[in-house]
Amino acid sequence: MIRRGILALCLLLAGAAHAAPIRVVDDAGLTLELVRPPQRIVSLTPHLTELLFAVGAGAQAVGVDSASDYPEAARGLPRVGDYSRVNFERILALKPELVLVWLGGNRPADVHGLKAMKLPLLHTRATRLDDVARLLRLLGRASGHPAQGERAAQQFAQRLAAIERRYARGRRLPVFYQVWDRPLMTVGGGHWISEALAVCGARNIFADLTALSPVVSREAVLQRAPEVIISGSDAPDVHAGWRRYSELPAVRTGAFVRVDADRLHRPSPRLLDGVVQLCESIAPYER
Incomplete structure (x- = not known):
């Protein structure tokens, strides 16, 4: 009887811990407060979907954007729109307890519309390589998986440091990174791809531009x-x-x-696979 009582008490405490209230400050400086970990989460960008699964909260995802194709389990989730527009009716029908949005990636009008519907939002930003580790921690806490988020963040930081040591170069090979052709778009110095080029021993020729994805002229290139x-x-x-x-x-x-x-353009744990590929691709041209 005593053993059964102890077991019941342990299960009760475990359940109470699992249902502990959530309180985090997001990247918009807003405080998100939930009475318990959200069991129905909607993600509106592919990298946020990947981060959600990386912290052990994949089973809580009930809807994603149309480009969320990794991991494999994400492909079978209901689609709620894309970068150009989200479907508010579909999102409401999923009864989300938390919606993940990317400031600078999702349309401001869509974010405003979600706020108007009084849905709990977690606002995120990502511009630098180490933002991935920070977001792993943030999403881990917001989804009720702080330990897994911390563990994933530490693994990311350790691997990034190892890559930086491996590809350290003296010369800075001048590189043009072309995002699109019409208009001709590149990345500015504040973008993680510009930082990744530096890790690889290269120099983004437009690192002096402050915009994340500036339009440039062929003459400038x-x-x-x-x-x-x-x-x-x-x-x-x-x-x-x-x-x-x-x-x-x-x-x-x-x-x-x-x-x-899919790797280099998404600030998720797989970004480091993209950085390694970038470094290996550049290496033959370094003299």
Whole structure:
């Protein structure tokens, strides 16, 4: 009888801990308070979906955006819209206890609409490599998995540090990272891809620009003379667009690199796989 009583008490305490109230300050400086860990979570970007699964809260996800395709379990979840527009009716029908949004990624009008519906929102930002570790901690606490979030964050930070040591270079190879062609878009110095280039021993030729994804002119690219031109797998063929500019060092040597956008363009734990691929792709052009 005593053993049964102790067991019942342990189960009661475990249940109470699992249902502990949630209180976190998000990236908009707003305090999110929930009476218990949310069991119905909607994610509105692919990287937030990945982060949710990475902290052990995948089973709590009930809806995601149309581009959330990783991990495999995310592919079978209901779709609630994409980067251009979310479907408010679908989100409401899922009765979410928490909605994850990306400031700077989701449309302000959509975020405003979700607020107007009085849905609990967790506002997030991501611009730098180490934001992934910070977001793992934040989502871990917000979803009721603080220990798993902390563990995942530490693993990410340790692997990032190892990559930085492995690819440390003296020379800074001038690189143009092309996000899109019409308009011609790149990444500014505050973007994690610019930081990833530095980790790989390269230099983003537009690192002086403050916008995260600035539009630039072809004349500006020609003037800054990149030795390598890089694009993501989701962009048009950059070789076709630049091969007639024989004055560019990258064109003269055929230094065109294409990387996996799903990894390098998403601030999730897989981002480091993208950084390694980026470094390995650049290495042959370093002299």
